[in-house]
Amino acid sequence: MTASSRLALRGDLLDFTGTPAWGALDDPAVRFRPDHWLLIEDGRIVGAQAEDPDARWTREDHRGRLILPGFIDTHVHCPQLDVIASYGAELLDWLNTYTFPAEQRYADPAVARGGAERFLDALLAHGTTAAMVFPTVHKVSAETLFEAARQRGMRLLTGKVLMDRHAPDGLRDDVDQARRDCEDLIRRFHGQDRLGYAVTVRFAPTSTPAQLAMAGDLCRQDASLYMQTHVAENRAEVEWVAKLFPEARSYLDVYDRVGLLHERAVLAHGIWLDAQDRALLAQRGAQLAFCPSSNLFLGSGLFDWVAAREAGFAVSVASDVGGGTSLSTQRSLGDAYKVQALAGRRMTAWAGLHAATLGAAQGLGLSHEIGHLGVGTLADVCIWDWARGPVAEARFAVARELHEKVFAWMTLSDERNLAAAFVAGVARHRRPDPLPHP
Numbered sequence: 001m002t003a004s005s006r007l008a009l010r011g012d013l014l015d016f017t018g019t020p021a022w023g024a025l026d027d028p029a030v031r032f033r034p035d036h037w038l039l040i041e042d043g044r045i046v047g048a049q050a051e052d053p054d055a056r057w058t059r060e061d062h063r064g065r066l067i068l069p070g071f072i073d074t075h076v077h078c079p080q081l082d083v084i085a086s087y088g089a090e091l092l093d094w095l096n097t098y099t100f101p102a103e104q105r106y107a108d109p110a111v112a113r114g115g116a117e118r119f120l121d122a123l124l125a126h127g128t129t130a131a132m133v134f135p136t137v138h139k140v141s142a143e144t145l146f147e148a149a150r151q152r153g154m155r156l157l158t159g160k161v162l163m164d165r166h167a168p169d170g171l172r173d174d175v176d177q178a179r180r181d182c183e184d185l186i187r188r189f190h191g192q193d194r195l196g197y198a199v200t201v202r203f204a205p206t207s208t209p210a211q212l213a214m215a216g217d218l219c220r221q222d223a224s225l226y227m228q229t230h231v232a233e234n235r236a237e238v239e240w241v242a243k244l245f246p247e248a249r250s251y252l253d254v255y256d257r258v259g260l261l262h263e264r265a266v267l268a269h270g271i272w273l274d275a276q277d278r279a280l281l282a283q284r285g286a287q288l289a290f291c292p293s294s295n296l297f298l299g300s301g302l303f304d305w306v307a308a309r310e311a312g313f314a315v316s317v318a319s320d321v322g323g324g325t326s327l328s329t330q331r332s333l334g335d336a337y338k339v340q341a342l343a344g345r346r347m348t349a350w351a352g353l354h355a356a357t358l359g360a361a362q363g364l365g366l367s368h369e370i371g372h373l374g375v376g377t378l379a380d381v382c383i384w385d386w387a388r389g390p391v392a393e394a395r396f397a398v399a400r401e402l403h404e405k406v407f408a409w410m411t412l413s414d415e416r417n418l419a420a421a422f423v424a425g426v427a428r429h430r431r432p433d434p435l436p437h438p
């Protein structure tokens with residue numbers, strides 16, 4: 001029998017035990033355990049305590065640092081790291097000018113493999129330990145992502161992108177081949193290790209009605225499959241969908257008619273939804289990924305989070321790189337705060353951090369595994385400096401209340417604050433030591 005591995009991490013533990021009320025600064029759903037040891041055995045969290053653990057535990061002392069559950073990015077595109085920060089276009093131009101050419105390169109297995117590895121290492125270096133990811137239309141791009149995630153022990157949801165029209169050469173599939181590819185990938189990867197298959201419809205304009213029906217059929221045949229797509233992001237896109245699908249009541253209805261809206265569905269953006277759409281999302285139990293960095297960068301619009309809460313569907317916060325300009329969840333949350341502020345609303349640090357951890361995990365049906373520091377979950381945890389650099393340090397020094405501190409951290413920090421990222425109790429990223437002076 002092999003000896004079990006025991007690891008204890010010391011720091012200020014912060015996570016959520018429920019959903020914080022909108023606007024509440026002092027909320028019972030916030031669990032803050034300052035200067036505690038987080039106990040990890042064989043990759044799982046087994047407890048937390050203020051007392052020093054005994055000599056059976058390997059101890060890492062991060063006193064004075066913040067320990068959070070790893071972030072969950074519910075909407076991000078692997079191949080688009082190559083086009084992040086591309087100038088001057090709204091969605092449809094941006095896809096044609098920058099994104100599709102970058103995705104064409106993923107037909108080459110070597111490009112796909114290298115891209116998947118670089119992408120997952122970048123997620124980890126930003127404190128994101130789990131993600132729902134768009135690769136490209138090429139089967140190999142999903143295979144290489146699954147394999148690279150498996151090597152890193154990460155929770156990853158992905159699936160080959162479906163697109164059989166309105167896309168350039170080299171980026172279109174067809175219904176029969178796409179179905180065969182999906183079925184093969186599902187058989188080989190779905191439910192294996194920490195991998196899950198997501199039926200991945202790029203968006204309504206790039207799939208024929210026959211392909212959308214096939215995607216819905218896959219979801220109906222296996223209720224454990226995830227689904228990811230885009231919806232109602234940009235006004236020109238919404239008008240285009242109305243022309244392509246005149247029989248549908250709305251853009252969202254295009255997906256509902258074929259059975260793509262369900263409890264494991266994640267739809268990105270949803271800026272231009274109406275009240276009936278919002279009620280439908282709640283009824284179907286689907287999750288919406290709010291992508292504020294992308295929405296600002298591509299000039300798409302301002303997501304109405306309060307209307308989402310009132311309608312009762314789950315909202316997570318996602319980077320949407322390369323439409324978004326950073327993989328940093330703190331930067332996305334900073335943008336989310338500003339988008340809500342423009343509507344005269346205030347997003348607390350609790351609402352933001354909850355959406356990027358426990359809220360996202362619950363929306364994916366994965367809160368038994370990720371999203372908080374509760375006993376029994378896998379130890380996907382990140383260790384952060386509270387403040388780095390003179391500006392943040394000065395601000396932190398005068399912050400008094402817990403919310404004030406965490407809000408300043410959320411607003412001023414980024415991946416440079418990350419000291420280490422653990423996946424199932426294994427350190428998969430550590431900040432390199434600064435170079436010694438010559």
Ligand code: GUN
Pocket residue numbers: 077091095099202203230233294320323
């Ligand atoms: N809609 C369809 N494809 C995409 C994409 O790659 N990024 C964004 N932001 N929206 C999309």
Ligand code: ZN
Pocket residue numbers: 075076077230268320323
């Ligand atoms: Zn996207």
